[in-house]
Amino acid sequence: MSDSDPVKGKYAAFFRGCPVEAELLLSDIDSERIFDSIADALTETGYIVLPAALPLGISDALFTRIASFEDDVFRPAGVGRAAEFQLNPFVRNDEIRWLSSGDEVEAQYLAWMEKLRVGLNRRLFMGLFDYECHFARYMPGAFYKKHVDAFKGRTNRVLSTVFYLNPNWAVDDGGHLVMYEDSVEPIAKISPLMGTLVVFLSDRFPHEVTTASRLRYSIAGWFRVNTTLGSHIDPPQ
Ligand SMILES: O=C(O)CCC(=O)C(=O)O
Numbered sequence: 001m002s003d004s005d006p007v008k009g010k011y012a013a014f015f016r017g018c019p020v021e022a023e024l025l026l027s028d029i030d031s032e033r034i035f036d037s038i039a040d041a042l043t044e045t046g047y048i049v050l051p052a053a054l055p056l057g058i059s060d061a062l063f064t065r066i067a068s069f070e071d072d073v074f075r076p077a078g079v080g081r082a083a084e085f086q087l088n089p090f091v092r093n094d095e096i097r098w099l100s101s102g103d104e105v106e107a108q109y110l111a112w113m114e115k116l117r118v119g120l121n122r123r124l125f126m127g128l129f130d131y132e133c134h135f136a137r138y139m140p141g142a143f144y145k146k147h148v149d150a151f152k153g154r155t156n157r158v159l160s161t162v163f164y165l166n167p168n169w170a171v172d173d174g175g176h177l178v179m180y181e182d183s184v185e186p187i188a189k190i191s192p193l194m195g196t197l198v199v200f201l202s203d204r205f206p207h208e209v210t211t212a213s214r215l216r217y218s219i220a221g222w223f224r225v226n227t228t229l230g231s232h233i234d235p236p237q
Pocket residue numbers: 136144149162176177192207208209218220
């Protein structure tokens with residue numbers, strides 16, 4: 001716990017002697033501030049890049065987990081949902097594995113995203129209903145061509161997240177997330193560096209993953225709104 005931070009400093013004396021509770025509470029104070037920044041950025045520009053949003057222990061554990069998976073844990077990623085799902089290796093050739101709360105480490109990531117969901121609904125009334133996410137592994141040479149995660153009015157995915165798990169990534173390694181808005185010029189070019197979290201409005205920013213020269217790990221996820229219609233319970237779109 002650091003006394004130099006004004007908010008932490010204020011509570012430091014109070015919590016001296018009970019470090020576990022203090023750290024837990026302080027990490028909540030940290031995440032509330034991060035949720036403020038995310039909410040402000042979504043209102044102002046529609047996206048944010050945060051170099052170290054989650055507690056370091058969670059990033060490290062997620063990296064250890066994805067790096068320990070055998071090859072057969074991953075499935076080739078496809079394009080389109082449900083009945084429209086198809087493999088299209090000319091568009092993307094990464095491999096994925098969905099997260100589930102059955103694993104302790106994955107549960108910690110999902111729990112942080114649940115706090116973010118509640119935090120954003122409270123601040124922006126976004127009506128975020130649930131969250132789904134998968135690990136992604138891009139082998140050297142893999143890419144994901146320019147796409148949007150959601151088409152306006154045709155999807156229940158409203159907010160995209162990407163979290164990177166690549167220690168010591170160099171600019172020359174490629175594998176950038178390149179984001180566009182209205183023009184052909186990119187608005188952002190993001191290195192997939194360990195601990196970086198990107199959050200953006202799903203229907204607003206076409207984006208691509210450029211070819212990487214080394215193995216690239218990430219967790220891509222989407223907050224969804226509930227689009228239950230009549231007898232169709234939250235249909236996939
Ligand atoms: O890994 C990334 O940087 C982005 C991945 C992506 O765009 C997606 O999975 O939809």
